[in-house]
Amino acid sequence: MTGDIVQMGAYIGAGLACTGMGGAAVGVGHVVGNFLSGALRNPSAAGGQTATMFIGIAFAEALGIFSFLVALLLMFAV
């Protein structure tokens, strides 16, 4: 068994792992969109909740970063 087919599988897997980033994009957009729709209804309360929005973004984004990590591991470590 040569390493070629293994490497091909690793590259295909890396590409497939990148679809997870789309999920993170949807999640971050959902968080910010909902924050904005709430903030426009009650702009005076929006300023105090910006930190909460960033925490939400960070949690949504973390899972996209995991898929990026999987892609990187497949490309360079496996």
Add this chain to the structure above:
Amino acid sequence: MATETNGEAEAGLVFHPMDQFQVTPLFGANKVEWFTITNVTLWMGLTVLAIVALLVFGARGRALIPTRSQSIAELAYGFIYKMVEDVTGKDGVVFFPYIMTLFMFIVVANFLGLLPMAFTTTSHIAVTAVMAMAVFLAVTILGFVKNGFGFLSVFWISSAPLILRPILALIEVISYFVRPVSHSIRLAGNMMAGHAVIKVFAAFAPLVLISTGIGLVVTPLSILAITAIYALEVLVAFIQAYVFAILTCVYLRDALHPHH
């Protein structure tokens, strides 16, 4: 990374986008030991020097009408102080120096890494993992010291229905132990991905030198893309430092007040 084939001449990709993250010794040594002075050491030292220049020498005047460096230092201080006070509460303010140190180190390292030819120290998981593990261990030890075994109630969400609580407790335990991983990889991954994307577009930029036909279209587009992504990276450099600091505050709040 260096063993990858990176010389497709006709595509114009003459360097690998991940080459910029290579740790190289500065003074002639071939092998990287734990004591070797590398480019990471250099740029971390420059980061510390920049912070000292800003916070010690910049704010030294204490003028009533602040100079530019003094107002930046005071702005950073006030911003982080308010964040710690808002998120962790009054009793979390004793941890303000730690969070200020983390924030200043990360934000200055990120901004220094954006300079051309610079090395981004925070793009290495080894660097961010140390900071994230320090936060994780500190928060866990602090939680047990402050609350005893009552700290375990952080996993037991008393506002949820009783049937759901064991399942939620399992999820909470898993997410608690994933914290250092996500905390470190978020910062390193964001930095690494952004800089790699800039390098990918930079590889397409000199295409006009190879073929004037398609190059006349690709080169201006890629230069435009580099500019746009650079602007995004300036934003990301600040936001990721802010997110790292604010998540540290959230974890501290959990340790100080484990009851939901």
